[in-house]
Amino acid sequence: MRPETQQFMKFIETKGLLFTTERKSVAEEVFSTHDHLDAEEVLKKLKSTGSKASRATVYRTLDLLVESGLVEKIDLGEGRSAYEHTAGHPHHDHLVCTVCGEVQEFEEPLIEQLQEWACEKAGFRAIGHSLNIYGWCAKCKLAVKA
């Protein structure tokens, strides 16, 4: 069991909930990669590894993972959303390729700082944010030129 899954187990038990086989498999699947997975991808991967967790359980467990703070749900626009684990991952934003769908990350601490100032000016208390830049990734840019 991955260390992150252990942390999730602790979270679940502290909440007085049960750490079931299904919850464990969903967690292990999410923690197994740094890719951005959507719920349907998690479900598909689980099926392929023999887990019988249902769609409903996947969605419910992903919510719990987000609640635990170990996983972040990112809104990719156009109704797409994805999950990624946060362990050892500083906050970052996303470059979303509108051609191939690939999601890259980028970091810019100054942007974060400027956002805080903007909130202060507006009397707004931020809880989270989402910054996506849509366009052509380096690979797709080349593909078109060729």
Place this chain on the structure above:
Amino acid sequence: MRPETQQFMKFIETKGLLFTTERKSVAEEVFSTHDHLDAEEVLKKLKSTGSKASRATVYRTLDLLVESGLVEKIDLGEGRSAYEHTAGHPHHDHLVCTVCGEVQEFEEPLIEQLQEWACEKAGFRAIGHSLNIYGWCAKCKLAVKA
């Protein structure tokens, strides 16, 4: 007819399409306010003013308005999206209140600049972006304290 609607008419005609009554009413409705409207709100407002434009036509016309560049579609996260007209409106980002749903705008040119740099570094060609900050607006913050 509002000047923005006239511009839209020009766009439609230049494309060799027809400027129909329905397209006109949708445009007038969108240009009638600076609020952020979602498709369903536009439809409701149209019904209340006696227009018989259908849901399908509203969606199709909103797409055309976006294509014309006179209206921007903004993704508010959680599957919500809204439309706002861009005329005389510099680019801005959004503060989305997760309590009352209100959407405020803010502007921060330096953030735009930093985004451009991030794209350059990644070899990414940006087409658009979306920055939402989620949290409590000033009004809802007070309401809780009270």
Place this chain on the structure above:
DNA sequence: GTTACTGCAAAGATTTTGCACCTAT
């Protein structure tokens, strides 16, 4: 033996689409 969890399928919410009918040139 409770209490909580799961799977299933139905229900929601939002947006798109196929098709027959209608409407401007």
Place this chain on the structure above:
DNA sequence: ATAGGTGCAAAATCTTTGCAGTAAC
């Protein structure tokens, strides 16, 4: 006539939920 537009209802997507059965303590 003919191309394009519209309304309707069905379909498509993604996610949530009610409920009966199942499993963990």
